[in-house]
Amino acid sequence: MRRSQLFIKTRKEAPADEESKNAQLLIRAGYIHKEMAGVYSYTLLGKTVIDNLSQIIRQEMNAVGGNEVLMSTLQNKDLWETTGRWDDKAVDNWFKSKLVSGAEVGIGLSHEEPITNMLRSYISSYKDLPVYTYQIQDKFRNELRAKSGLLRGREFLMKDLYSFSRTQSEHDKFYEKVAAAYLMIFERVGFADDITYRTFASGGIFSRFSDEFQVLSHVGEDTIYVDEAKKMAINKEVYTDENIEHLGLNKGQLSEKRAVEVGNIFALGSKYSDALGLKFTDESGQQQSIIMGCYGIGVSRLMGLLAEHFADEHGLVWPANIAPYKVYLASLGEAAEVSKAADGLYEALSQAGVSVIYDDRDERPGEKFADADLFGLPYRVVVSQKSLEQGGFELKSRTSTSTEVVPQEKLLSILSDSRQD
């Protein structure tokens, strides 16, 4: 992508109506645009980050047998009344609207009801199960207060997986499989296990605990207690002597931390399947309940937390797997030989499958360097009179302060070598 074709413009100053670092950086760098409190649009840069995150999640969900689906945003009130979740007293953050006829519809805040209902059309036998479905799409929640940029919005991108199992043990096995997949996902996006904790949290009716995936961060809304040696954590909401003992933890080994919840998995039992009449016939011809589980990851929140976490005083510093492009290629000056060399390198990189932003604008060096830093791409390559005289192009990684001049073939091999998966 040529920078001259990107419509975004970077800013030196942070917007006055954002306090959070993630929103300030992402807006300054032109990744997102604020529509209103808790609602953001994504430019090509931001959308590519979202796509990269989604792709990693998709791969891991497919690996555990997930069927990706796309559910409707408009929701059938009847389904939610069946489970008792239409009432504002039961769920108080609905966005609701009306058809011209006057009939009420919901705007999707979650999808247990519709997915369960949809499966009634397809599931009837033990042979049809288990089934795992997942979706990556916008959810709408009428939060009393949106805050912290992408970390708590009213409209946000979420991956939700729902599992439908025949027995509790089948469910339990899958549950653990997803838990492992989650840790893999967070590792792949850059949150390794030194800061990511599977955390015991309140479980609802069907299990003693649910599992949250918490990334340690001072901007976190959650307080958790961490046993670093055992790699275990417990949410403040269930931090009682009884639970600590139940989990085999020792209060003296636990330290209090702030964390951001990036994922949450929990058991649903047969609450929704029974309520909506989704059952299966077992080998002996008997009707049986279906055991459900629910597994969420806040994709846009994850992006916000990545921006919050991977940044320095100059701007964003994306992990290689997440960066919207791998290389920021900048030409300096308007000399014909420089433009020609830069054009050629852009072609060569593109053909080698290296994703690159080519800053072909007529701007001064300082501005191009500042933008390269702010964008946070893993590598910066500079084409200039100076680099050409030294026999090549100047290569610098976003995190290092030193540069080296390398000839084209070597540059191509370096940049396509550590190609992102």
Place this chain on the structure above:
RNA sequence: CGGGGUGUGGCGCAGUUGGCUAGCGCGCCGCGUUUGGGACGCGGAGGUCGAAGGUUCAAGUCCUUUCACCCCGACCA
């Protein structure tokens, strides 16, 4: 929803006890000089001062109502 704060060209801000043509920086347009860390000169364009109502000879400034945004708290099925 309780408390605190802020709304002035695209962005960041100033604007005194009400006073006459509403300023500054960035960005934008034109010309010229520049070109390795967000250049400089000259000349331009762009504003219902969040909105509505009121007080006054006169309102960005005072009063009332209202909307939006940020932060703390509560809430987060």
